[in-house]
Amino acid sequence: VYAVPVRRVPPLVLVTDRRATGGRDLLAVVEAALDAGLPAVQLRDKDLPGRALWRLAGALRTATRRTGALLFVNDRVDVALAVGADGVHLGRASIPLAAARALVGPGPLIGVSTHAAAEVQAAAGGGADFAFFGPVYATPGKTAVGLGPLAAATGRLPVLAIGGVTAAELRAVRAAGASGVAAIRAILAAPDPAAATRALLAAVAG
C-alpha cells in the first residue's frame, strides 16, 4: 500500500546536529555510528551556509558509501543532488514536496517532517516516501506530542518517531505503529555512540 517498498525506508536515521556531540567532531561520531551498523544519516545542520553544508555532505557521502548506509540532506535539494545523496528531507519551511520531487526525479527518497496525522496524510498524497513524526517525547524547547497522536498518524506512510526516543521507548513506539526512529541526541550525545547505535538497532528489530 506504500508508494515505496517499506524495506527501502531505514528503521533508524541519525539526524545530525554538530552542537549535540559534546565537543566531539561530528564526522567522527557519525562514522562510529556507521561502523556500528547505522543504516542512514540525515545532514541537518541548518545554520551552515551552502558551501560548508556541501563540504560536510560530501564527507558524509564518502562515509556512508563505505558502509552502504543511506544519506539524506535536509532542506537543500541542490546540495543533495550535488553530492549524489539518496534522498532529501523537507520541513515546514522547505520548498514544497511537489517542487522537490520534480527536482530529484522518481528515484530518491523524500522524507517529510510531520507533527499531526493530517500532515502525514498530506505527505502520503503528495508522494513522500516516509515521514518523521514528533516530537513523541519532550526534547529541549519542545513539548511532547505523545504516543496517541503517533498511533493515529501511522498507516499511510512509513513513520519514524522523532523526539527524545531512546532504546527504552522503542517497544512502545513500535507498538504505536512506527516503523522506526529518527535519533539525534540518543546517538550524538551518547558517551559511546557506537553502543547507542547498536542498542537502538537491537530495539528497533526486537
Add this chain to the structure above:
Amino acid sequence: VYAVPVRRVPPLVLVTDRRATGGRDLLAVVEAALDAGLPAVQLRDKDLPGRALWRLAGALRTATRRTGALLFVNDRVDVALAVGADGVHLGRASIPLAAARALVGPGPLIGVSTHAAAEVQAAAGGGADFAFFGPVYATPGKTAVGLGPLAAATGRLPVLAIGGVTAAELRAVRAAGASGVAAIRAILAAPDPAAATRALLAAVAG
C-alpha cells in the same frame, strides 16, 4: 573571448533586499522597475527559508516573464531550478561554481560575486558567465574597493560593478571597463524606483 556572448549579460541587475525598500512591498518596487525597463533581477533575500524564497522567486518569475527580464536566484540553485530562473548567483559561501554548473547545465547563466581581480580570473576559468565586482564605492558596513581594482578586474569576464554605484558614477565605472552595474539601494531605496531605473539605464547606455 567570453564564454557567453556579452549581449546575454544584462547591463543592469537589480539585487533584492526587502529591508531596503523603506517599508514598501518588495514585489511592487521590483515591478515598477521592471515596467521602467529593468532587464534583470537577482533574488537575494538571504535570510528567507526555502519555502518563502521559492514563493517570492515564483512571483518574480511571473513578473519578469511579463516584461521579458531575466531572473537570477542567489545561492539556492534548487530554488532557481524549481522556478525556471535564467540563472544563479554564487557568493563565497555558496556551493562551488563547478557543482552549480553540473546542476543547472550549460544553458543558465552563472554569476559570481568577486572582490579581487584574481577571483574574477578564477571565475572565468571555472565557467562563470559574469562577475559582480565590488564594493566599488562605500556602502553601509563595507569599505570601498575603488575604481583601480575594478579596472584591473575587467577583461576576463563581463563585470558588473556593485556597491554604492548610482547613475552619477556610471561614466567612471564604464570607463574602468565594467559592462554594467548591479544596483540595490539605488533602485530599491529611491523615492521613485522607476525613475531611478530609467536613470541607471540611460547612464549605462551612454
